[in-house]
Amino acid sequence: MTTDAPAPSDLAFVPFVSVQNMMRLVQSIGVESFIEGIAAYLEEDFRNWEAFDKTPRVASHSAEGVIELMPTSNGEVYGFKYVNGHPKNTREGLQTVTAFGLLAQVDTGYPVLLSEMTMLTALRTAATSALVAKNLMPKGSHTMAVIGNGAQSEFQCLAMKKLCGIRRVKLYDIDPAATAKAAKNLEGQGLEVVSCTTAQDAIEGAQILTTCTADKQCATILSDNMVGAGVHINAIGGDCPGKTELHVDILKRSDIFVEYPPQTRIEGEIQALPDDYPVEEVWEVIAGRKQGRTSESQITLFDGVGFAIEDFSALRFVRDRIKGTPFMEQLDMLADPDDPRDLFGMLQRSSGE
Amino acid sequence: MTTDAPAPSDLAFVPFVSVQNMMRLVQSIGVESFIEGIAAYLEEDFRNWEAFDKTPRVASHSAEGVIELMPTSNGEVYGFKYVNGHPKNTREGLQTVTAFGLLAQVDTGYPVLLSEMTMLTALRTAATSALVAKNLMPKGSHTMAVIGNGAQSEFQCLAMKKLCGIRRVKLYDIDPAATAKAAKNLEGQGLEVVSCTTAQDAIEGAQILTTCTADKQCATILSDNMVGAGVHINAIGGDCPGKTELHVDILKRSDIFVEYPPQTRIEGEIQALPDDYPVEEVWEVIAGRKQGRTSESQITLFDGVGFAIEDFSALRFVRDRIKGTPFMEQLDMLADPDDPRDLFGMLQRSSGE
Numbered sequence: 001m002t003t004d005a006p007a008p009s010d011l012a013f014v015p016f017v018s019v020q021n022m023m024r025l026v027q028s029i030g031v032e033s034f035i036e037g038i039a040a041y042l043e044e045d046f047r048n049w050e051a052f053d054k055t056p057r058v059a060s061h062s063a064e065g066v067i068e069l070m071p072t073s074n075g076e077v078y079g080f081k082y083v084n085g086h087p088k089n090t091r092e093g094l095q096t097v098t099a100f101g102l103l104a105q106v107d108t109g110y111p112v113l114l115s116e117m118t119m120l121t122a123l124r125t126a127a128t129s130a131l132v133a134k135n136l137m138p139k140g141s142h143t144m145a146v147i148g149n150g151a152q153s154e155f156q157c158l159a160m161k162k163l164c165g166i167r168r169v170k171l172y173d174i175d176p177a178a179t180a181k182a183a184k185n186l187e188g189q190g191l192e193v194v195s196c197t198t199a200q201d202a203i204e205g206a207q208i209l210t211t212c213t214a215d216k217q218c219a220t221i222l223s224d225n226m227v228g229a230g231v232h233i234n235a236i237g238g239d240c241p242g243k244t245e246l247h248v249d250i251l252k253r254s255d256i257f258v259e260y261p262p263q264t265r266i267e268g269e270i271q272a273l274p275d276d277y278p279v280e281e282v283w284e285v286i287a288g289r290k291q292g293r294t295s296e297s298q299i300t301l302f303d304g305v306g307f308a309i310e311d312f313s314a315l316r317f318v319r320d321r322i323k324g325t326p327f328m329e330q331l332d333m334l335a336d337p338d339d340p341r342d343l344f345g346m347l348q349r350s351s352g353e
Numbered sequence: 354m355t356t357d358a359p360a361p362s363d364l365a366f367v368p369f370v371s372v373q374n375m376m377r378l379v380q381s382i383g384v385e386s387f388i389e390g391i392a393a394y395l396e397e398d399f400r401n402w403e404a405f406d407k408t409p410r411v412a413s414h415s416a417e418g419v420i421e422l423m424p425t426s427n428g429e430v431y432g433f434k435y436v437n438g439h440p441k442n443t444r445e446g447l448q449t450v451t452a453f454g455l456l457a458q459v460d461t462g463y464p465v466l467l468s469e470m471t472m473l474t475a476l477r478t479a480a481t482s483a484l485v486a487k488n489l490m491p492k493g494s495h496t497m498a499v500i501g502n503g504a505q506s507e508f509q510c511l512a513m514k515k516l517c518g519i520r521r522v523k524l525y526d527i528d529p530a531a532t533a534k535a536a537k538n539l540e541g542q543g544l545e546v547v548s549c550t551t552a553q554d555a556i557e558g559a560q561i562l563t564t565c566t567a568d569k570q571c572a573t574i575l576s577d578n579m580v581g582a583g584v585h586i587n588a589i590g591g592d593c594p595g596k597t598e599l600h601v602d603i604l605k606r607s608d609i610f611v612e613y614p615p616q617t618r619i620e621g622e623i624q625a626l627p628d629d630y631p632v633e634e635v636w637e638v639i640a641g642r643k644q645g646r647t648s649e650s651q652i653t654l655f656d657g658v659g660f661a662i663e664d665f666s667a668l669r670f671v672r673d674r675i676k677g678t679p680f681m682e683q684l685d686m687l688a689d690p691d692d693p694r695d696l697f698g699m700l701q702r703s704s705g706e
Contacts, residue, residue, distance in 0.1 A: 181698065
């Protein structure tokens with residue numbers, strides 16, 4: 001760089017959290033505390049739900065998958081997530097879902113954080129599930145069944161331990177190798193881990209039933225006769241049209257709680273129900289406006305699909321927690337000429353480099 | 354990093370072009386050749402217009418400005434641009450518009466390029482204007498008037514020189530300092546530069562009239578009696594609701610060409626006309642499906658607001674031209690576990706760092 005081309009000012013730099021730095025940040029805080037921290041931000045944003053710009057995902061569909069943008073704003077901060085969903089990727093050694101996200105100041109439009117969100121989405125999904133379960137599960141819940149032991153399963157277990165007091169997890173996957181992987185990863189995490197060979201075994205004695213399977217076309221992971229009274233179902237797999245996990249009769253026996261009805265009716269379990277089927281919005285329960293569980297025998301169902309505000313909360317948490325840490329880089333992403341009208345001059349003056 | 358945490362594979366990295374690297378890339382190619390290169394990609398994508406997913410911008414409005422996402426896809430490649438518009442930013446020493454963009458592979462959803470787009474947007478806007486002018490201007494055009502001498506003006510001049518054979522530019526701005534800046538920047542660029550003190554002076558003898566003013570609320574930069582027959586008007590300033598530059602009587606005397614009518618009717622000059630006022634789409638002219646200029650006395654008007662496909666073309670050009678150059682960094686933006694189902698294990702194994 002010549003003396004004619006001064007270094008960009010601080011305004012031109014956007015803090016970037018890479019995958020490596022996200023993992024370092026999570027490790028420095030601890031996985032459970034990190035999830036608990038996101039949950040606190042989630043709770044704050046759910047209470048402030050009505051102040052947010054809400055819109056269904058902006059999706060670009062193709063034969064192989066979907067690429068989506070999920071924007072939202074609370075009037076002060078704007079955020080969006082880029083996320084893809086390509087079920088066939090796994091067969092090619094790629095992630096089904098990759099994601100990154102951004103926060104910007106509404107008053108200037110300047111980005112203030114760019115972050116990986118593959119890891120962060122897993123953490124925020126677990127935080128959301130646990131925050132919702134805390135508000136809906138039967139009192140004194142101690143055991144959770146986890147049907148589907150893929151990338152999301154361990155995060156769910158630790159979140160439910162930290163926020164809901166779960167002490168025992170019962171794992172089941174159609175692929176025993178997935179169960180073995182999850183059981184091994186959960187060693188030494190302070191949970192009693194039971195590996196099961198059928199879904200029915202896993203559900204036995206559990207108060208929280210988590211389904212987090214992927215790559216299924218309207219598969220029925222739970223059938224009606226498997227689910228007794230007095231449980232909370234946390235159904236977070238199957239997050240696009242044509243993907244469901246629960247038999248429709250379970251839905252009809254449950255009180256259903258969702259994030260944002262216009263999106264969930266397209267993507268969630270309730271796509272199997274009529275468009276006007278009554279559902280509750282979880283933010284109203286968390287904000288204390290609506291009652292959650294009303295009896296011990298009730299079946300509550302969180303039909304979670306993941307909503308933009310949850311990513312927003314997670315990004316806000318990361319933005320606040322990376323301050324003063326070395327877990328970020330500064331990206332020279334915004335042109336910052338001395339005179340905003342002189343972009344061309346800025347380019348010309350860079351020519352000596 | 355411990356030996357337990359292998360470095361991410363190539364798939365996890367996204368090439369990133371910073372502002373500094375974009376300037377280096379432009380300098381290494383030359384501004385005019387860079388614009389000509391974008392124009393060639395634009396022409397290819399305009400000819401392929403019908404294959405693109407097209408949607409108006411996804412906008413988040415606030416009292417101070419707007420933040421927009423502009424996504425598009427041709428079925429093989431997906432792209433979007435993040436862009437803000439905050440007219441009051443200039444008064445705080447910030448850019449009115451900052452932008453960055455991304456390309457991804459449709460078949461995997463994996464991002465393949467992240468790039469600054471403040472500089473690149475100026476270059477693609479100039480390339481678009483010149484490509485359109487080449488198709489619509491009177492034969493033998495040699496002189497362009499430039500009303501508004503801000504950040505876009507010099508790029509317009511060089512683009513029109515390279516693609517349209519313009520030899521003389523006549524500059525006018527309500528602020529003489531802006532004209533002086535543009536005139537100085539254009540020294541030694543092979544153009545005859547005439548600084549004017551009125552818009553009327555600037556227009557005298559010009560075959561192309563470019564208006565690129567900003568921060569105006571329905572200002573009338575050109576009034577009806579100023580514009581004679583046989584010119585091409587390149588109206589690219591004023592790109593949001595409530596911002597226009599031309600008197601409506603000029604519109605009525607012109608044949609109007611736009612990028613994407615649903616967006617231009619909201620943002621462009623034609624917002625002053627009825628919703629069903631007839632306009633032509635420039636891609637049809639460029640693809641040879643419609644005639645452009647039909648007589649020497651005709652007034653053609655390009656009501657340019659900037660469309661997602663133009664950003665897509667510019668990003669494609671950058672992606673192809675950075676290959677083999679040092680003008681990029683590799684961002685560790687995508688989690689890439691050895692086993693896609695083992696995100697948690699990847700996090701655990703990073704703990705020794």
